[in-house]
Amino acid sequence: MHRTAALHPVAVALASALALAGCSGGGGAAGPGGSSCALPAATSLQVVESAPGQGADGVSVNAAVRIRFNTCVDTPTLAGAVSFRRGTTAIPFTQAYDAATATLVLTPAAPLALSTSYVVMVLPTARGARGEPFSGWVLGFYTRDAPDTAPPTIAADPAGGHFNHPVDVVLTCADEPGGSGCAQTVFAVNGGAPHPYVGLVRLEASATLTFFALDGEGNRSATGTGTYVIDVDPPGVASVFPPDGATGVALDAVPAAAFDEDMDPATVTAARLTLAPAQATGAAYEPATRTARFPPDRRLECGTTYTATLDPSVTDLAGNGLPAAVALTFTTDPDCVEPVTTASVTDGVYAAPQQVTLTCTDAGGSGCARVVYTTDGSVPAPGSGTVVEGAVAGPIAVGEGETVLRYYSVDRAGNREAVRQQRYSVSTSGFTYVATTGGLARGAGVVPARFVALGGAGWTSAFHRDPVTGRLWRATERGVAGSDDGAAWSLTRLPSASGGRMLPARAVWGQGSLVLAGTEEGLFRSVDGGATFVPLLQRTVDGYDAWVTAIAGDGKDVYVATSLGLAVSHDRARTFAWTIADRAVADWSSTPTPATCSPRPRPACSAPPTAARRSRGSTPAPSPPSPPATSAPSR
Known part of the structure; x- marks a missing residue:
């Protein structure tokens, strides 16, 4: 509860009488210290601030009273002019005066009482250091009700x-x-x-x-x-990788820089390192080693000289940047041939468990470095698969049931082959087949623990034979299918950007680990031999998507024909440039003449087909019509 400190009646009367007396008093000579006062003169001496404040409640019992004046005080006039009371009882105190701030400090000789009203008075007999008159001043406050035991x-x-x-x-x-x-x-x-x-x-x-x-x-x-x-000293680069001027650098090398002091991880970003020829990178900083690493988004090109430049905006923890950009040049290994891995047991149906050995051969000459595989059908990678150093992995036990073995090898130059696959069906008691809405499914044994769908990839729109791996690729209505022998196929789906459905593939092209798939929503790219795909070239003009109709390539040159123009890459599909300008959508609305269309089921016409002009998220495009019986597609 807030309370107003009550002034003792005697104190009130005395203060009033002295205030009246003070009003009639004249100036007078300046007291001691007046000539040394650094504060400006005033017409009268006044109290401008106090602690506690006037009427304060809950004041500490250990509080001192601070009274600040508007100008310097003639300290001899304070003698007998200041009183500190509880009712009629005088409170012993000491007083100190700070001339620099014109502050008078009253310190009680003992702690004050709890829940008690106190009054402090300064009589009009006090004067300013230059003789300024004072009209008197009274302060009332109330101490707290209970002790304060909580620390600040x-x-x-x-x-x-x-x-x-x-x-x-x-x-x-x-x-x-x-x-x-x-x-x-x-x-x-x-x-x-x-x-x-x-x-x-x-x-x-x-x-x-x-x-x-x-x-x-x-x-x-x-x-x-x-x-x-x-810290005002700029950081320095202690070492770089690859070393400046290095040759024979592996294609999977990760450019890195080690610093001579701790760096700010927030400034170590992909934008701080540039590679020429251009290639995107990620970025990571390891505080324990003070090392920044910039992993490329895909393997470097073989037999290529690169320049890596580290921007000086990389800073230490104090915000000091590098004195200047740091550049290094290195040349990658001339081995451009991807290794090839073969399985000792081909895929198929077996009546007994099998032992499979994977063997890597490298025609490029650098030699096999490692084999990576999985047995659960997942995409193998160093962090999600079994890694075996050298050219041979196995034997790998293939037991009862369905086993999908996926694998690849990497040579010492950093070339990585496309992911390969073998599917093994093993049962010592036969197989059970069931019909499902998606096609035929097979399980091992009389009462299978699980079934594996045997459905095909759907209608095929295009074929492509990879000149590097010999793998046969199919663009199908269910995605992209690949096969090393033309008999067993692995299917990878292509999700729509609008979600909720998978896209049919309209075109496919591959060269080693690089595989491109064309869809009605643009181009998808895989850098792991078709195991996974990500959107790469998705172009929309006035709500119309770039329908990819054909893909061709040779070496580093890739050409992608779309409903919105021709896209060309000269760096193995890292970047593309549009070489044919878009036509106005209004022009597409006109009916194309027969002379401008090819006789294909999905013609490349002056006006793209209705499905090609569809924006993402609208009704799915109809499947292409069945081709003549003389060229029946694979399923």
Whole structure:
């Protein structure tokens, strides 16, 4: 409950009488110290601030009273002019005067009583240092009802860190609501002598700051600590990989730079490193080794000289950047031939468990480095598969049931072959076949634990034979299917950007681990031999998607024919340029003449077919019509 401190009747009467007497008094000569007063003169001496404030409630029993005047005080006139009372009882106190701030501090000789009203008076006999008259002043306040046992809290801003300039630290004390309030804050630098906090703490060099606060009841906060590192020196690059001028660098090499001090991970981004010839990279920073790594989004080109440039905007923890850009040049291994892995047991149906050995051969000459495989049908990778160093992996046990073995090899030059696949069906008690809505399914044994769908990939729109791996690719109504022997096929689906359905493939092209698939929503790319695909070239003009109708390539040159123009790449489908300008959609609305269309089921006409003009998210395009019986597609 808020209470107004009651002034004792005697004090009120005395204060009023003395105030009247003060009003009739004249000026007078300046007292001692007047000539040394640094504050400006005033027409009268006045109290401009006090702590506690007038009528304050809940004041600490350990509080001192601070009274600040508008100008300097003639201190001899304070003798007998100041009183501190509880009712009619005088409170013993000592007084001190700070001339610089014209502040009078009254400190009681003992703690005040709880839940008690106090009055402080300064009589009109006090004068300013230059003789300024004073009309008198009275302060009333009320102490808190119960002891304050909760300590305050204290915080530093900034709390610590690295800086490339001197830093000013602000210490802030906070006491609980209704508490006795913050009375003092103390700090020390590097474990030195404690100092009262009166303003900013400026640190010109690296230091550790410790601090605590006291409230009005003497409760002490927990000690806070802040470490401040002042670093104005720029970082340096201790080493780079590949070394500058290196040759025979593996195609899967990851450019990296090690620094001579800790760096700010937020500044180590893919945009900070450029590779020429152009290639996108990721970025990662390892604090333990102070190393930044920039993994390319795909293998480097064989027999190619690259220049890697690290931007100076990479900074240390204090924000200092590199003195200048760091550039290095290296040349990759001339071995451009991907290795080939063969399985000792071909896919098929078996009446007994099998032992399969994978053997890598490398015609490029650098030699096989490792074989990676999975037996659960998942896409093999160093982090999600079994990695065997050398040219041979196995024997791999293939037991009862359905096993999908997927594998690839990497040679010492960094060439990685396309993912290959073998499917084994093993049962010592025969197989059970069931008809499903999606086609035929097979399970091992009389009561199979699970069934494997044997459905095909659907109608085939296009074939492509990879000149590097010999793999046969099919663009089908269910996605992209690949086969090493033309008998067993692995299917990869192509999800629509609008979600909820899979896209049919309209065109396919492959060269080693690079496989491209054309759809009604643009081009998809795989860099792991068709195991996974991501959207690459999706173009929309006025709501119309670029329907890919054909793909061709040779070496680094790739050509993609679409309903919105021709896209050309000269860097193995890393980047594309559109070489034929888009036609206005209004022109497509006209009916094309027979002379402008080819006789294919999906003609490439002046106006794209209705499905090709469809925006993503609308009704799915109809499947292409069945071709003549003389060229029946595979299923």
